[in-house]
Amino acid sequence: MAPARRMTFQQIADDLASRIEVGEYPPHTELPSTRQLADLYSVSAGTIDKVHIILRERGLTYGIPGRGVFVEDRPEGVS
Template sequence: MTPARRMTFAQIADDLAARIRSGEYPPHTKLPSNRELADLYSVSMGTMGKVHVVLRERGLTYGIPGAGVFVEGPDDQGS
């Protein structure tokens, strides 16, 4: 059996975006911590930082310093 290939930050961003769009992570909910997501996807914290940049650029998330990363609501996009 071959080991599972590690996902790139772009693939992880696409996966999380799909989870957000499906409602798995509803608007205004906090995403799991960077450490939890890094463990889930078996990647470094630096990779997760890149993922969050992509999600923010896509208008899907926003960060609150000291509180975490949250899913944008439909009324928040473009603000």
Template sequence: MTSEQIADDLAARIKSGEYPPHTKLPSKRELADLYSVSDGTIAEVQRKLRERGLTYGVQGAGVYVEGPEE
């Protein structure tokens, strides 16, 4: 899978509620294993999701799903 396909899949999972707002996404390693890709590919996926406004990073804690705009 390409980084774009993985980003689309994760975006669909976020929008479906599988990953609710303010919950932590699986780690980079877990996602790399899940999609059978490199950590570098997942880093690109995380960047794409952040650019789409779907996630945010917390230094040293991981990547989380954005909540609704208030």
């Protein structure tokens, strides 16, 4: 049996965005740490850093230095 293919940083960002959009991570909740996400997706911390950049550019998350990455409020009318 062939090993499962690793997800790209874009695929991981899309997966986390979906989880945010369905409410698995509600507004202002902290996402798992970089290390936890790297372990979860079997990728490097550098890959997760790229994921955080994409999520921030999409307006889905914000970072607080020394505290973590949190989910943004959803705009009015968006569920």
